Amino acid sequence: MRLSVFLLLFLLSGYSFSQINDRALFSLSPPMGWMTWNLYGENINEALIKRMADAMDSTGMKEAGYNYLIIDDGWQGGRDNKNNIIADPVKFPSGIKALADYVHAKGLRLGIYSDAALLTCAGYTASLNFEEQDAKVFAAWGIDYLKYDYCNAPEDSATAKSRYQRMANALSASGRDIVFGICEWGGRHPWKWAAAVGGNLWRTTGDIRDKWKALPGQSGEGIMDIVKVNGSLDKYAAPGKWNDPDMLVIGLYGAKGPSADLGGTGCTDTEYKSQMSLWCVMAAPLIATNDLTRMNTPTREILLNKEAIAINQDRLGVQAGRIENTDTWEVFLKPLKNGDLAVAILNKSGKEQQRELEFRQLGIEGEYSVRDIWTHKTAAKKNKWKGTVLPHETKLLRLIKR
Incomplete structure (x- = not known):
């Protein structure tokens, strides 16, 4: 979506x-x-x-x-x-x-x-x-x-x-x-x-x-x-x-x-x-x-x-929409009150997977700083995310518009 x-x-x-x-x-x-x-x-x-x-x-x-x-x-x-x-x-x-x-x-x-x-x-x-x-x-x-x-x-x-x-x-x-x-x-x-x-x-x-x-x-x-x-x-x-x-x-x-x-x-x-x-x-x-x-x-x-x-706890109070659902992947997108976006990328499979997610696929234009919520690290401005997702792991990202 x-x-x-x-x-x-x-x-x-x-x-x-x-x-x-x-x-x-x-x-x-x-x-x-x-x-x-x-x-x-x-x-x-x-x-x-x-x-x-x-x-x-x-x-x-x-x-x-x-x-x-x-x-x-x-x-x-x-x-x-x-x-x-x-x-x-x-x-x-x-x-x-x-x-x-x-x-x-x-x-x-x-x-x-x-x-x-x-x-x-x-x-x-x-x-x-x-x-x-x-x-x-x-x-x-x-x-x-x-x-x-x-x-x-x-x-x-x-x-x-x-x-x-x-x-x-x-x-x-x-x-x-x-x-x-x-x-x-x-x-x-x-x-x-x-x-x-x-x-x-x-x-x-x-x-x-x-x-x-x-x-x-x-x-x-x-x-x-x-x-x-x-x-x-x-x-x-x-x-x-x-x-x-x-x-x-x-x-x-x-x-x-x-x-x-x-x-x-x-x-x-x-x-x-x-x-x-x-x-x-x-x-x-x-x-x-x-x-x-x-x-x-x-x-x-x-x-x-x-x-x-x-x-x-974001005060906009929007539950994320599920925008992808396959045998391997589920992807959720949640708008936040300050204009940022939260993205969750779930690997449902029992195997390590490589994943690339272009923000344009989500209807998101422009470049964002990508904050990994679990590593507490922010990547440089990008228009996509790419990474390794472990079995049953969910990557939780905050996209910060610059």
Whole structure:
């Protein structure tokens, strides 16, 4: 797709800042943070959350922009005698309000999880028919983000829209700005309706597993399986309204936990770097799930790459368009607010490949300085890029007009 056509489609998509609803103002750039589920599942407690809050502060994650600490399923302890939802008193003896205060004191924000049914995916108390009451409780606790799942709920789209709308309305009436993450795994095409019912982001696929891609006959989605779906949904994203291709598996290396299910035996650092590159150009939420207290050097360098994060957080808020898709290559192009362009060149094959990319092929005229986001080196002014791309590597480039 030529650049001029890509920009025209973006402008014709109907997006304008004047049309952002009040809820969209809560997330004008893709949310960044850390979530419990992929590594810890239900095995969570307040000590773990405090430890991760400390690590987000001390490792540079917070400074890099990761500011949401999100508690996934397994925190619930039922309801009290007034039907207020409560935390498990063994896992969270101090309560969620005290935990939120601790997280906020670190300069971070706290997220929590519920489900649009009677029970969550893991079988805990959920929020159906208690939307307004639960939203008020979450607000009183100081919650900043709600991940709202769809296990144990009807399959039809109409019910999903209605249930998500009810919770969005309850959050809006709670008196607190709470980012609303819709998590129905893409089966009902939420990118077509989730923003209209109050979602700030919406999952576009099933749960990610810690693997490059699913093998033939294997279930469970890897990085490439998710890119296949999410990479074609660019016209539905805009500031405050994000396609969510699920969490980052960077740094897990096959660690036991939910992401290790269904063939999730881990990825190479090259593959993890590709996930970061692709999530950044797709303007996806960047939600880490590794053990932040034990990051090795490659994991730190990937998650804390400020130049990659700047592409993800660019305030123009455009998800990259996929402009080439073959058996070997995928190429994405993302316009940036200052007039620069981000290009991601993915080698899907299992062999090292040579690639030359003339900018005119992308509809880009003139010469650019080419900044390699992973080597942090800038080439002289050019009208093309040429290089070696390793198996499963993604070259992430910033084209700087001179």
